[in-house]
Amino acid sequence: MYFRIDRGVSIGHRLKGTTMSNRRLVCLEFGPPENLTFEDSPVPSPGPGEVLVKITAAGVGFFDGLMVQGLYQIKPPLPYYPGSEFAGTVAEQGDGAHHFKVGTRVMGLSGGSFADYICVSEKDCTEIPPNLSDEVASGFCANYSTGLYGLQTCGQLQPGETALILGASGGIGSSGITIAKALGARVIAAASTQAKLDLALASGADAGVLYSKDDWRSDFRQALGEDTLNVVYDPVGGSISETAFRCLSPGGRFLVIGFASGTIPSIPLNLPLLKQSSIVGVDWGGAAVAQSNLTRGLLKNLAQWIQDKKLKPAPVTVRPLSSAPSALAEQIGGEVIGKLVLKNEA
Known part of the structure; x- marks a missing residue:
């Protein structure tokens, strides 16, 4: 699994002139998903080459359940912010970011996606095909x-x-x-x-x-x-x-x-x-880390297949973002058939 571990908003990367808050799921200690809670934090502003995405939906994977339990091969530092794939709308561009205009629907991969907003490198996302819903797109990338x-x-x-x-x-x-x-x-x-x-x-x-x-x-x-x-x-x-x-x-x-x-x-x-x-x-x-453009290339190819009707993603089961802890518990318990995604109610 490829992801950027999200430990929160970096110092100096705050959304300028705003009082909006960013609700996000947080893991303060490794253990069962039921221990996870939501916190409010400042909305981040994108760094160079990044975009700020207002998340509409986020995919849930077995990987996410392993991470919050501390059972994955890579154990992230705490606090850890779960979520690894998302769909949403570009809300702001960082310096040098030029692939996606504000308002563009994008899907991609980044840690901390069980949230209202995230900042993500343009290399780790692509535009959502017009014939794909945000919910399906959010569970598509990984x-x-x-x-x-x-x-x-x-x-x-x-x-x-x-x-x-x-x-x-x-x-x-x-x-x-x-x-x-x-x-x-x-x-x-x-x-x-x-x-x-x-x-x-x-x-x-x-x-x-x-x-x-x-x-x-x-x-x-x-x-x-x-x-x-x-x-x-x-x-x-x-x-x-x-x-x-x-x-x-x-x-x-x-x-x-x-x-x-x-x-x-x-x-x-x-x-x-x-x-x-x-x-x-x-x-x-590992390949995505070694080859910086690999993720975006894969996503672009897959998006083109969807537009060409060569590929039809499977339907997804949609739950509200507020149910993230119970959704993760179902995922690691083997109760989920198909793909589960969390829709942002905000």
């Missing part, structure tokens, strides 16, 4: 950028190949289905319940299997038929990862996205040797 970078750049998924998408009903999984289909691949979805699998099939998967069944590998072979399995897209981890790897055809690519199951798998290294296949870590965050 998952679909991960999917495009993972499947196209890391996985080298080609038209006519087959991809197995694990955790197919979640935000990462459902976006993976959509991206793989847009790249011209055949998609087999894998989920833990029939309701989740039905959602994955409705998202465009060509076939599906339940990995909660003991013999799901047999069901997968039947779904695969005469095709080869070229790519596994795994945001789940745990015991299903090794089984999924064993399903790969020679020359396949196993993409490590994350570990929503809470367990990091231990895949025997003789399997890549015997399968003549590779395990590829999809560290989009």
